[in-house]
Amino acid sequence: MNVNQSVPPVPPFGQPQPIYPGYHQSSYGGQSGSTAPAIPYGAYNGPVPGYQQTPPQGMSRAPPSSGAPPASTAQAPCGQAAYGQFGQGDVQNGPSSTVQMQRLPGSQPFGSPLAPVGNQPPVLQPYGPPPTSAQVATQLSGMQISGAVAPAPPSSGLGFGPPTSLASASGSFPNSGLYGSYPQGQAPPLSQAQGHPGIQTPQRSAPSQASSFTPPASGGPRLPSMTGPLLPGQSFGGPSVSQPNHVSSPPQALPPGTQMTGPLGPLPPMHSPQQPGYQPQQNGSFGPARGPQSNYGGPYPAAPTFGSQPGPPQPLPPKRLDPDAIPSPVIEDDRNNRGTEPFVTGVRGQVPPLVTTNFLVKDQGNASPRYIRCTSYNIPCTSDMAKQAQVPLAAVIKPLARLPPEEASPYVVDHGESGPLRCNRCKAYMCPFMQFIEGGRRFQCCFCSCINDVPPQYFQHLDHTGKRVDAYDRPELSLGSYEFLATVDYCKNNKFPSPPAFIFMIDVSYNAIRTGLVRLLCEELKSLLDFLPREGGAEESAIRVGFVTYNKVLHFYNVKSSLAQPQMMVVSDVADMFVPLLDGFLVNVNESRAVITSLLDQIPEMFADTRETETVFVPVIQAGMEALKAAECAGKLFLFHTSLPIAEAPGKLKNRDDRKLINTDKEKTLFQPQTGAYQTLAKECVAQGCCVDLFLFPNQYVDVATLSVVPQLTGGSVYKYASFQVENDQERFLSDLRRDVQKVVGFDAVMRVRTSTGIRAVDFFGAFYMSNTTDVELAGLDGDKTVTVEFKHDDRLNEESGALLQCALLYTSCAGQRRLRIHNLALNCCTQLADLYRNCETDTLINYMAKFAYRGVLNSPVKAVRDTLITQCAQILACYRKNCASPSSAGQLILPECMKLLPVYLNCVLKSDVLQPGAEVTTDDRAYVRQLVTSMDVTETNVFFYPRLLPLTKSPVESTTEPPAVRASEERLSNGDIYLLENGLNLFLWVGASVQQGVVQSLFSVSSFSQITSGLSVLPVLDNPLSKKVRGLIDSLRAQRSRYMKLTVVKQEDKMEMLFKHFLVEDKSLSGGASYVDFLCHMHKEIRQLLS
């Protein structure tokens, strides 16, 4: 420590650099002298393509990419022991002595990114006096709540937004430390920003009108987000075509037993018929005892509750709060203000632009927000403060996030045989925050303060500021994110891994054959196998493939290239699964192409006349996992499965769906797996690096809660296509499949998050397995999956040194290369609550809260989970009100600017299908959505919980940008317009009843509204500007999401409109969910109770 203190403060990222030197190819091509490894890797000389593109030279470490798998079966001990080196950092929180990190002075809120931060003296409290200026608070006077609004009084009476803040129409928040200093007025860069001036405030004029659509002042193209999944068509009798993606089929579309009849004759009765229609009474869930709505349902009782402090005089006794006067989730100012300049990560504790803003990132020492987003970028110094504020401290980490083409993938660093340089004590990896001392001979760990020797081959002199002179030539000394090539010490059994394998496991029972699924899939695989993930300039993928079909027995196929025809081997002893062949099971696609094509041609024919309706499930995964084990490689199983596995075998399931459990203490059992066999199997899969992606095609209850256990614990994905029919669903299924097969995946991964002294990672959410308290084990991890990590204090933090996170992911690449991906992030620390509240990010908070709640339902009654969320949010807001807001009337609701949308988003989470299901939401839907949300990133949860609603004819037809969104409420719909609504899973086109005939003709090629087919899922391809624009927009929305969104056309007043209205999340929902206005009033009441 002392030594360190004697060193002059070193600006972390060097002197102000107007332009980041970056890793332009030319800039460090010739300087690898000191580190040039003996190994033939490209080190970081030259343009080492990152993750996706490993230069061919990498092959020197990788075993041959093809050839028959080794025949041995023994080995592959459990991952744990094997990861010796990686896992040993138990001492992660070393001595609590302070770490001298002369990083950046205090918080630098969005200052201009290029400002010379390094030269500023440390400033502990960069913000002005907290309460007064900070208040971009949204105020809601008691009077207003009670009433509505009519022409509101001109002054502050507007309820929301004290004049200084929200009410400003300029788009800037003059007093807000958060947005104030950002340049404004520039045209949004990348795209869709409309020319709206960034008005974000509620509109005071237009009192809300029900039918006609009044664009909210802020109609920016922000993507809202939320909502739960939906309503199955069942109760509306709509065609099943219209079903939203994850909704199961309407029961009546499939009368019990119907689908089973056919050529097979009577079917075994074991599938207990699904209730054809859910009885209303079963919704006990929505009875009076259920959640908050009993407290705040309906128009909120007027003034008495809140009116203790009358605000400005109210001209009229209003009936309800003006929806325009409450914070709008449609945000445009951030897009306009922060989308124009790249987000430069050189400044500690900067809150990044919102996920709804298009921006580029320049890595100058901290990980891009595409990799890590935090609930707050300024965290309380003490646990007492943190407890007082109740703001969860969490990071949402997406280690392998895909980047836009303009941003470079992380550079790959090779330290040769010695491997990555790490702290001896806490095992943190070399990063820009490590402090070099003693002329460069030693470095002090920024995480645990341990002083380490610099190995001779890594030595470099320091400049006059104490910075290594080669800092900008080394990614690990100057960037937030980079990769290290791992040495053999980081490999299982001290052996470099083989390239991974993909095994396609296809259900060929009657249901799979009947729907055309098997034929469709086999046809698609013939071409899709040419697109397996590959790295860099590799001519072909290193991934080997294998094939299994099954019903209640398994069929393995030998597709060795030397065979004229594939050979089938049947294993009927499913109780004791083994792999009947090794040689010829996993093959190189190109070498065995003829045999594979022949097999894929034959499979649909071989089972065309099957009468087998029963399936097994656990033995199938077991077989795939054993095959990978025998081949000594990691890999992925693609399972295509149709029904509840009721055949006699391990993992056999019963139909235990029981909606009567909803809203009882036993409701949690609906989310829990039926038997422990699935978890046991999942653990074995994780140990083998066997990731499972599950494609479900159910006609009825299949127990998603149980079947998704293995995908969930192995980092896999689940897709569900209820009542699958080729003609209706092939586009969605094939799009998802293509994307899933092609996406880059890391295998056999372990992730560890290290922190600087004072905080530590205590809880983790996502699709993974953990066998201890620190290592997140992922059999597979793709670029869509996130892990949310919660932190708690274990000591006092220091404003000067801030807090550091380092996420290290050890994984095997698609080509079989063992790598470590490192992400670093530095956060500010504060002693004033106001600083915390000024640097929070609500979208990330909601991501954390939704995951917390969705996990909570596994163990607690749903109502308790909901109440916990409400209480926590009320505490967060009450703490702000009490400690940070300027004195004001007690009747006002004051929200921190950063959290002004917390209530509306929270309400969307509370009324989502998992926490408050409507009558038509099936148990499988809830389990499915619960599981999906667990791995979502912040962008996905944002739009999932608050959907984006885009009016299509408001903007000129020639406009090429996305139209500005409007708020998700029926009041915003004009019957003369058409709208697109999307939430990342579902996509609707709503057509108003009075829409112009010309528009109808242009889009649907019919002459009147009444002739439009309700439930249509494809728009006709017409040669006119409007048709092209709408279809183009649909394509663009789909391209932004990780899953294909099937379109459903909904006509106003049509019975299918109910389905659509479920997504208008600002309105009261049929399942009893509160409207935004009502919920806001409820929160206000809760906060007042806490304050009194």
Ligand SMILES: [Zn+2]
């Ligand atoms: Zn350390």
